[in-house]
Amino acid sequence: xxxxxxxxEFVRDWPWAGFANFASIVALFFALKALRDVRELRxxxxxxxxxxxxxxxxxxxxxxxxxxxxxxxxxxxAIGLTLTRIEVNLHSVEKKTGGRPKDVAKAIRKTxxxxxxxxxxxxxxxxxxALVGLESEIENFRRDSEWEP
Amino acid sequence: xANETNSVLEAVIRLLxxxxxxxxxxxxxxxxxxxxxxxxxxxxxxxxxxYKATYLRLIAQREYHPARDVTAPNDPYRLWSTYxxxxxxxxxxxxxxxxxxxxxxxxxxxxxxxxxxxxxxxKNHATHDLYNAVEYQVAGVxxxxxxxxxx
Numbered sequence: 109x110x111x112x113x114x115x116x117e118f119v120r121d122w123p124w125a126g127f128a129n130f131a132s133i134v135a136l137f138f139a140l141k142a143l144r145d146v147r148e149l150r151x152x153x154x155x156x157x158x159x160x161x162x163x164x165x166x167x168x169x170x171x172x173x174x175x176x177x178x179x180x181x182x183x184x185x186a187i188g189l190t191l192t193r194i195e196v197n198l199h200s201v202e203k204k205t206g207g208r209p210k211d212v213a214k215a216i217r218k219t220x221x222x223x224x225x226x227x228x229x230x231x232x233x234x235x236x237x238a239l240v241g242l243e244s245e246i247e248n249f250r251r252d253s254e255w256e257p
Numbered sequence: 258x259a260n261e262t263n264s265v266l267e268a269v270i271r272l273l274x275x276x277x278x279x280x281x282x283x284x285x286x287x288x289x290x291x292x293x294x295x296x297x298x299x300x301x302x303x304x305x306x307x308y309k310a311t312y313l314r315l316i317a318q319r320e321y322h323p324a325r326d327v328t329a330p331n332d333p334y335r336l337w338s339t340y341x342x343x344x345x346x347x348x349x350x351x352x353x354x355x356x357x358x359x360x361x362x363x364x365x366x367x368x369x370x371x372x373x374x375x376x377x378x379x380k381n382h383a384t385h386d387l388y389n390a391v392e393y394q395v396a397g398v399x400x401x402x403x404x405x406x407x408x
Contacts, residue, residue: 233274
């Protein structure tokens with residue numbers, strides 16, 4: 109044990125030990141910097157890529173729904189499928205946003221539920237109108253979001 | 258301003274609904290062709306209709322966006338922007354890399370009887386859907402499907 113302590117004291121007092129301490133402080137500095145960068149990167153993708161990607165997907169589905177309303181007589185089942193995809197993305201909107209967009213997304217899911225109970229062109233058009241409204245809400249949310257750099 | 262934007266959006270949605278229901282009838286409009294080697298805006302299609310006493314025109318055009326430097330000096334994320342293509346591959350997400358591209362823009366205009374533009378509606382997503390609905394109507398897809406199904 110005494111030998112071990114003596115060895116440790118020998119290593120500790122050796123000139124390069126000071127350099128090792130200095131190197132570990134520098135390494136710690138870079139590690140903290142990298143951690144900050146990772147957090148910034150996460151914020152960047154959450155705020156600038158993931159939500160915009162989600163709104164792009166919703167835009168595509170809204171556009172598809174609009175075309176299906178034009179061909180309402182022939183696209184009953186297809187509308188059901190589109191609405192299911194929209195519902196999944198509305199869940200994501202609710203997770204990624206808060207306030208107004210979240211409330212609108214919830215309301216749209218209720219409107220979709222009403223369409224499912226009694227499908228009609230009118231009910232489908234209401235879903236479409238609400239989705240276009242949600243697009244504006246998401247844009248506003250992105251503009252005001254704290255994630256924006 | 259927000260209310261005005263919402264009202265315009267609602268008006269476009271109303272036009273879309275009238276088009277989908279077949280109440281508002283659109284017809285093809287003539288337009289001048291742009292040379293294919295030019296980067297000038299290129300009109301893809303134009304349609305006109307008359308709603309009450311107002312003439313409306315809907316045009317779709319391709320617009321060229323030149324290459325941009327996405328690593329602007331005031332961009333706080335320029336380090337990440339520089340490596341955006343590598344990051345996008347690694348994370349499986351699409352990142353704006355500043356390459357040139359063509360975009361499709363749709364404009365809804367109030368025009369005179371002779372086609373002179375009086376006012377252009379602000380850009381919104383519903384205008385694109387209106388254009389798709391108009392194309393669908395003018396192409397006569399519904400009647401074609403009905404005829405094919407009868408045979």
